[in-house]
Structures are given as C-alpha cells and as structure tokens.
Amino acid sequence: MKFYNRVNELDELKTLSNAAEKKAVMCVITGVRRVGKTELIKEFFKEEDGLYFYVDSSKTSTQLLSEFSGELKERLGLSERLTVSSWDDLFHDIFEYSKKKKVILAFDEFQRFTWIDKTLPFVLQKFFDLNKNDSKIFIIISGSSFGLLKGMFIEQDAPLFQRPANILHIRQFDFGTVCCILDDLGIKGFKDKVELYALFGGIPKYYDLIEDYGVKSADLAMKKLLYGELAPLRDEVKNIMAEEFGKETATYYGVLAASALGKARANEIADYSGVKGTSLGPYLYDLTELLGALKKELPITEDIKSKRARYYLNNQFFKLWFRFVFRKQSEFELGRFDELFAHFQEEKNSFVGRAFEEICRQYLLKTMKFEKIGRWWGKGKNEPVEIDLLALDEKASLAIFAECKWQDKPVAVSDMVAFKEKAAFVDWKYGSRSEKFVFFSKSGFDKKALDFGAENGWLLVDLDGLERAFNEPVHSSP
Structure with missing residues (x-):
C-alpha cells in the first residue's frame, strides 16, 4: 500500500533534522498501535540517511546491543576492532562520531526497554545531556502512547523528561483519506467505504490487510480477517x-x-x-x-x-x-463462525450507525464554520434526550443541529419533526440563538421530507452528497 498524507509530520521531522546540524535533537513519535509510526520513519528515511534500530521484545539486552553495534559499525564505517560491551560504549561511540558528522538515529518500539533493560533510557539521558551542545545528532524515538510516554517522558522523574524538542502524536486517518485508500484498492462504492471505515477506522495497517486478502466489503472483511481459525485479526x-x-x-x-x-x-x-x-x-x-x-x-x-x-x-x-467477539467469546473459541457472522449481519446497521455519526461530524467540519462540535444529552419532557451532533458558534449565537440516520428506509417528515422537538430541550442561548438543521440519511428522504426540508431551509444530505464532499485527492507516494 502507498504512503498517504503525514505531510505536516514529515515537514516537522525535516525541520528538527536541520536543527540537529548544530546540536543534539530528540523527537518522539507516538500514537496507537498500527497507526503508521514505523511507516512515517521509513518515508522520512527515503530522503534522509539514518540508522534504524527495532527493539525486538523477544531478544535480550545483550542480543540487541550486539545487533545494534554491528549495524553501527557497518553503516558508520567504524573499526571492527572497536569494542562495544555495554550501552554506555554504544552511545559513547555514536555521540563521539556525531561531533564530526551528523547522525540520524531511530529507535522503534523504544518502550520495550522498560522490561528488556530499564537502565538504557538513563544511559541515553546521560550522554544526551553531556553532549547536547557539541554533537550533531537527531534521535527519533518511536513507540506506543501508553508505554512510551508515561514511563519515560511525562512523569517528572522520568529519565527523558523534557528532553524531546517535540512529541509528534500520530493521529488516525480521517474518513477522506480512507476513501482515497479504498479507491486505490479498487473499492469504489461509497456505502462499502462507510462500512469498512466503521470496522477499521483510520488505522492504516488494517487497510494493508484489506489489500493483502483481497477484501472488497465489510462482510468479506469479517469472514477473512476476523472470523476464522487463521484470521489475522482474531487475537x-x-x-x-x-x-x-x-x-x-x-x-x-x-x-x-x-x-x-x-x-x-x-x-x-x-x-x-x-x-x-x-x-x-x-x-x-x-x-x-x-x-x-x-x-x-x-x-x-x-x-x-x-x-x-x-x-x-x-x-x-x-x-x-x-x-x-468479546460478547460471544465462547462461540468464537469454539469456531462457530457462521453463527457469529449471522449475528454481525443482524446488528451491522446499528454498529455502522455510530461510525456514520463520526463521518457526518467530519462533513460538517469540512463544509461549515463554527467554534466547537460534539454530542449533547440532557433531560427531555418524559425521558432523556440525545442530539447526535451539535455545532456551536458563540460569536454568531448559532446552533447547528444534526441528526444521522443509518437505516434501510428513507427519512420521513415525522423523523424531522421529532428531531426538531428534541432540539428545543437544548437550553444554550434558547430564545436568542439562530438555528440550522442538518439531516444525514443513508437511504435518502421521501418526497414529503424533501418538501419539508426545502420549505424550512434544512440541509438534507444523502450518501451522494457525502461522497461529493469527501471526493478529494490526498498526498500519497509509492
């Protein structure tokens, strides 16, 4: 699969790399698993020559030291007679070399040193602090959010507290980027794109699997990637x-x-x-x-x-x-995948509906101006009331109410009237605010609903309208 987006992240890495021409610079790349941290480093290394060290949790500290020192000698042209018997030796050699020539060094899955060798972050801290002003080295540290940030960078007594020039939080792809990926994989149907996004969100790794296994729909994804003895995502x-x-x-x-x-x-x-x-x-x-x-x-x-x-x-x-899976763990372990798939199909619309709300939120962010957006819930006349999306503009005293329907029947006037009645329970600037109403529908709108929307100035958005909004190219490279 091609490399998509991450333009700002690449630019930031290039900026910090340039800064490392004058002093030691450290940067952290973090984010949830499978979000593309390693791919970002690989893309950066297409233009910058660097050393990549992967921290393999199956290896001991001694084995990793031997592997990294061998790579170091080969790539930097250091003497084979150079003795590297400890992490102190390794970082000493790296920092000494960087005083003459710039070095870019990336550690991937760095948080694993927490249980492989707890001393290593402290060794890195020592050499970084001692050589910061007279070394030309750019150190990239990548790893998962929880293990990496909390124990090594966030807490005040953490060994690398306040050392990074920047911490890059790699976010999941938005729906528009996922649409471009799926287009490139030959999946053109917009409904299929919505349903696949509902399963996998904006995690690039899962779309790699979609390509590898020839998946073209959400149903096929469940069968090939989850419901099977050898399914790659079962665990x-x-x-x-x-x-x-x-x-x-x-x-x-x-x-x-x-x-x-x-x-x-x-x-x-x-x-x-x-x-x-x-x-x-x-x-x-x-x-x-x-x-x-x-x-x-x-x-x-x-x-x-x-x-x-x-x-x-x-x-x-x-x-x-x-x-x-979790709710049906026993059936899953017994391999009753046909029954599980039937259950998925029964509840698919309900499940996709929540993800559809997120897609609609992104649509509003692309097409309208406001200060903040989110859900709203509160008390109704006889029961609790929830608004799928409510966007607010304080300066304009504007409230934009949005309802998102992922169902197999067109929206009717009764749905729209009921939604407007719910909006009356939101007390934000009630009586002085301007209001706009937006209704998103998987299956469109019946004739009376279309007439009602036109008469009252509502924005009615079906799948075709959503597809047009997200039909924009994004940056990609082979």
Whole structure:
C-alpha cells in the first residue's frame, strides 16, 4: 500500500533534522498501535540517511546491543576492532562520531526497554545531556502512547523528561483519506467505504490487510480477517492489551469491556470492572490521554469542569471486537463462525450507525464554520434526550443541529419533526440563538421530507452528497 498524507509530520521531522546540524535533537513519535509510526520513519528515511534500530521484545539486552553495534559499525564505517560491551560504549561511540558528522538515529518500539533493560533510557539521558551542545545528532524515538510516554517522558522523574524538542502524536486517518485508500484498492462504492471505515477506522495497517486478502466489503472483511481459525485479526485486541499493560492487562481490559457494553459513566465503569471508584481515575487517564482507546465526552454545551462526563471507546476495531467477539467469546473459541457472522449481519446497521455519526461530524467540519462540535444529552419532557451532533458558534449565537440516520428506509417528515422537538430541550442561548438543521440519511428522504426540508431551509444530505464532499485527492507516494 502507498504512503498517504503525514505531510505536516514529515515537514516537522525535516525541520528538527536541520536543527540537529548544530546540536543534539530528540523527537518522539507516538500514537496507537498500527497507526503508521514505523511507516512515517521509513518515508522520512527515503530522503534522509539514518540508522534504524527495532527493539525486538523477544531478544535480550545483550542480543540487541550486539545487533545494534554491528549495524553501527557497518553503516558508520567504524573499526571492527572497536569494542562495544555495554550501552554506555554504544552511545559513547555514536555521540563521539556525531561531533564530526551528523547522525540520524531511530529507535522503534523504544518502550520495550522498560522490561528488556530499564537502565538504557538513563544511559541515553546521560550522554544526551553531556553532549547536547557539541554533537550533531537527531534521535527519533518511536513507540506506543501508553508505554512510551508515561514511563519515560511525562512523569517528572522520568529519565527523558523534557528532553524531546517535540512529541509528534500520530493521529488516525480521517474518513477522506480512507476513501482515497479504498479507491486505490479498487473499492469504489461509497456505502462499502462507510462500512469498512466503521470496522477499521483510520488505522492504516488494517487497510494493508484489506489489500493483502483481497477484501472488497465489510462482510468479506469479517469472514477473512476476523472470523476464522487463521484470521489475522482474531487475537489483535488481546495482543495489543498484553503489550501495552503487561501485568495490569486484566484491570484495563475490564474498563474497556465496561465501556463496550454501554457503561459510559465513571461509576458504571467502576461497578462493572471491579475497580474502586476512588482508584478508577488513573486507569481512565491512561486509556484516554495516553493510549487513546477511550474518549471522554461532555455535552457540548457543558463547561470542562462538568461532572456529566461519559466515556466511549475511541477505536473502531476495539468497538468491533468487544461487540462481536468479546460478547460471544465462547462461540468464537469454539469456531462457530457462521453463527457469529449471522449475528454481525443482524446488528451491522446499528454498529455502522455510530461510525456514520463520526463521518457526518467530519462533513460538517469540512463544509461549515463554527467554534466547537460534539454530542449533547440532557433531560427531555418524559425521558432523556440525545442530539447526535451539535455545532456551536458563540460569536454568531448559532446552533447547528444534526441528526444521522443509518437505516434501510428513507427519512420521513415525522423523523424531522421529532428531531426538531428534541432540539428545543437544548437550553444554550434558547430564545436568542439562530438555528440550522442538518439531516444525514443513508437511504435518502421521501418526497414529503424533501418538501419539508426545502420549505424550512434544512440541509438534507444523502450518501451522494457525502461522497461529493469527501471526493478529494490526498498526498500519497509509492
């Protein structure tokens, strides 16, 4: 698969590399697993000559030292007689060489040194601090959000605290980029693109698998990539959790499982996961701020200090796995894949609907101006009320209400009237605000709904309208 986007990230790496002509510079590349951190380094190395060291968790510290020192001698032309018997020796040689000639060095999966050799980050700290002003070296450190950031860079007593010039958080691809990828893979149907995005979000690695396995639809993706004895993604979540959290996997697993089962409030998550409410905070922080597996949301009209927060899974494949594997774990282990696939088809529309909301959010960001956007929930007349998307512009006193319907029947006037009635429960600047209404629909709108929308100035968007908005080329390279 080609390399897509990441133009800003590449530019930042080039800027820092130029800065390393005068002094030692360190940069961290971090993000959720499979998001493309290694591919970014490889793309950067197409234009910059650098040393790439992969930290293999199956090897000992001694084995890695031997491998890295051999690569170092070969690439930098150092004498074979040079003795490298410790990490001190390795970094001493690198920094001494960099005083004469610039060196670019990348460590991939650096967080694994946490259990391979805890001393190495401190050794790097020592040589970086001692040689910062008289070495020409650019050190790139890449790894997962949780393991890398918390233990090595964020906490004040972390060995590399405040050493990086920048920490690049690599985000998932947006839906527009995913559309371009799928176009290049021969998947042209917009509905298929939406459904595949619902399964895999913006994680590039999963689209590599789509290409490798000749997948052309969400149904085929489930059969080839998840529901099978040899399916490449059958143990994906288990492996990620074990790598990220080690001995504490069970606790984090419980928190994510609670969220997947609809437990959105902190007290609900604590009750389900068995974590004391007073102890839940650090787990939620790790999963939201560091790993990015959870997303904390407030009603969009609420202040950041509000106690009405909800927590939702923030990774489409995690959502998929917890809903269609975790809940049916026994059947999955017994290999009853036909039954599991039938269950997926029954619930597919419901599952895709949540991802469709995210696509609609991105559409509004592309086509309208406002200050912030999110969900809203609150009290109705007799029952709770939820608004799929609410965009606010404080200066213009404008509220944009959006409803997203992923269903197999056209939207009717009754749907639109019911939606407008819900909007009346949002008290933000009620009585003085301007209002716009947007309705997104997988299956379009019936004749009366189209007439109602035209008469009342509503924006009605079907799949064709969405496709036009996302039909833009993005940067790519072979």
